[in-house]
Structure formats: structure tokens, C-alpha cells
Amino acid sequence: MTDCIFCDIVAGAAPAAVVAEDEHTVSFMDINPVNPGHVLTVTRRHAVDIWDVTAEEAGHLMAAAHGVCDAIRRALKPDGLDLFVANGAEGGQTVFHVHVHSIPRMAGDGWTDPWTPTPGDAEEIAAVASRLREAARDA
Ligand SMILES: [Zn+2]
Numbered sequence: 001m002t003d004c005i006f007c008d009i010v011a012g013a014a015p016a017a018v019v020a021e022d023e024h025t026v027s028f029m030d031i032n033p034v035n036p037g038h039v040l041t042v043t044r045r046h047a048v049d050i051w052d053v054t055a056e057e058a059g060h061l062m063a064a065a066h067g068v069c070d071a072i073r074r075a076l077k078p079d080g081l082d083l084f085v086a087n088g089a090e091g092g093q094t095v096f097h098v099h100v101h102s103i104p105r106m107a108g109d110g111w112t113d114p115w116t117p118t119p120g121d122a123e124e125i126a127a128v129a130s131r132l133r134e135a136a137r138d139a
Helices: 007-012 056-076 122-138
Strands: 017-022 024-027 040-044 080-084 099-105
Touching: 007 024, 007 040, 007 099, 017 040, 024 056, 056 080, 056 099
Parallel strands: none
Antiparallel strands: 017 024, 024 040, 040 099, 080 099
16 A cells, blocks of 8 residues: 555555556546546556646546546436546645546536636736747747
């Protein structure tokens, strides 16, 4: 056992209802599901969050989550689906091993969007876009 529950699940040292796995990832049922069929996909390597994985690892993670979403659609026929990655405590992350939530959504399930879309300040949006373009260029 380690101090990371998801590493323990990856190692088979903690129980989980695994639904899919490959060389890079493991996908298993969330024990605190938003809706039935809520699956978590994790990297086999311990990585804290999205900033702690390489672009290649992020690709493996998303490809595995994509496969889970496809399985959810075929098996459960949800009305919709949310794909979600929380990063950092302030981002709502509670287990600090990067994981993608695949959450089937049903009409009238009572879950609401985490924010209400409201028009932003155009000048601020343009200024932040400029900073992000610069940062993306320097990456
Ligand atoms: Zn871990």
C-alpha cells in the first residue's frame, strides 16, 4: 500500500471495479458516483494532475476515457455525458493522482452546470487570450 489510493488500485492492492485497462491507464467505477456508470480513468504512473503528465500521457489518458465513454453509451444509453478533470484543491480535486471522470447524464438527473454563463468583459478576454497565445508559443 502507498499513500495514494489510485496507485493502490493500479497495483491491485486496493479493491476497485475495473472496467478497462491498458499499458498506460486503468478505468474503474467511482465509489461516489454522480450517476450510475460514473467511471474514473487514471494513469498507471503516479502523476498529480494535468500539469504533471506529458502530452503523450495526456493522449493515452484521453484515448482511454474516450473508450470508456463509448462503452457507457453502448451499455447505458445515457442522454448525455460529462467529461471532467479537476486539478488542484481549488479546482475541486480531492484525490491527487490525475483522473478523468466520465459521468453519464440523464434528463432530469438534477445535476446542474458548475457555472452560469454570463458575458465576460471583451477587453479582459482579449488580454487573457494574448497572454495564453504567448505562453502557448513559448511552450
Ligand atoms: Zn497515485
